[in-house]
Amino acid sequence: MRHLFTSESVTEGHPDKICDQISDAILDDILAHDKNARVACECTTTTGIVFVCGEITSNYMPNIDELVRNTVKEIGYDRGKYGFDADNISVITSIHSQSPNIAMGVDRGGAGDQGIMFGYATDETPELMPLPIMLAHKLAQRLSYVRKSKILPYLRPDGKTQVTIEYEDDKPLRIDTVLLSTQHAEGVSQARIALDIKKFVFDEVLPKELLDENTKFIINPTGMFIVGGPKGDSGLTGRKIIVDTYGGASRHGGGAFSGKDPSKVDRSACYAARYIAKNIVAAKLANKCEIQISYAIGVDKPVSIYLNTFGTNKVSEESIIECIKENCPLTPKWIIDTLDLKRPIYKKTAAYGHFGREDEDFTWERLDLVDIFSKLL
Secondary structure: OEEEEEEEEEOOOOHHHHHHHHHHHHHHHHHHHOOOOEEEEEEEEEOOEEEEEEEEEOOOOOOHHHHHHHHHHHHOOOOHHHOOOHHHOEEEEEEEOOOHHHHHHHHOOOEOOOEEEEEEEEOOOOOOOOHHHHHHHHHHHHHHHHHHOOOOOOEEEEEEEEEEEEEEOOEEEEEEEEEEEEEEOOOOOHHHHHHHHHHHHHHHHOOHHHOOOOOEEEEOOOOOOOOOHHHHOOEEOOOOHHHHOOOOOOOOOOOOOOOEOOOOHHHHHHHHHHHHHHHHHHOOOOOEEEEEEEEOEOOOOOOEEEEEOOOOOOOOHHHHHHHHHHHOOOOHHHHHHHHOOOOOOOHHHHOOOOOOOOOOOOHHHOOOOHHHHHOOO
């Protein structure tokens, strides 16, 4: 049976991703000075304005104005002609401390909130991630690279990518459609942009063996894309949660990641669920695996653990769950200690996905549980 599945990504200059990176830049700066800080920092932006709000409980208070401007400048909004630039934005803040009722539960090792968290892995790529989201991320990263390295100097920071894969019996068969929208300078023809994007982005990223004469390439489908970033649309922390995770191939509990310290299981438990699901697939217990974990606020142990291998399991799902329970307590403390999460590592997670990345700081991508799970075989 054949079917199509599509995932999208966005560049670091997309308004929502600007906000994610600002939130995580603030978190990183705080964790660098106070690893036990409680942070839930969110951000919204539009033309000329960045508004940072939320809760920070710490013995260190960051220079938020400076962090915002530095992050915006690093992304590439450094000139007034872009309609949004680091030196001429207004930075507004409204920060308060964590509720003492919540803090009381977290202080004794409980979860920082109630909620449900999902993790997923599949053997269709070397990263054990779904192919559509991996290709969409790689295209978005490449788009930013050719802009920042001046290979295509007329590009601007905002951009989106989308990849549609045709599957046969749940295996990637071919690339059906590739869609890319990129902000650009005035006076550049769409014909030139299309040729340059094909040569310097598509040809560098897309696996040739998955392309054929019927693959469709769509670039800037509405024509000119001159006005972008926060001038073209507002941005908000946590609005790209499907881009952040599995591109829609797995379910999502609804909680965002960026700006949250690891006591917030919205973030840390999703990392732990990915960690376990990836090791299960790497151990060849299943071809794909989805895990759900649920928590009650202030309680350390999960309320429930659910596992679905979509009929691809080589051993019973019950035995896999028992192995998880025996070896992975999944308390907030266990997650934080095992994955070493009280470090300033989060800003780089805030663009191009939190999963499937080859970076030693992404500890949830390690495969050090494979031997434990392999014993079930």
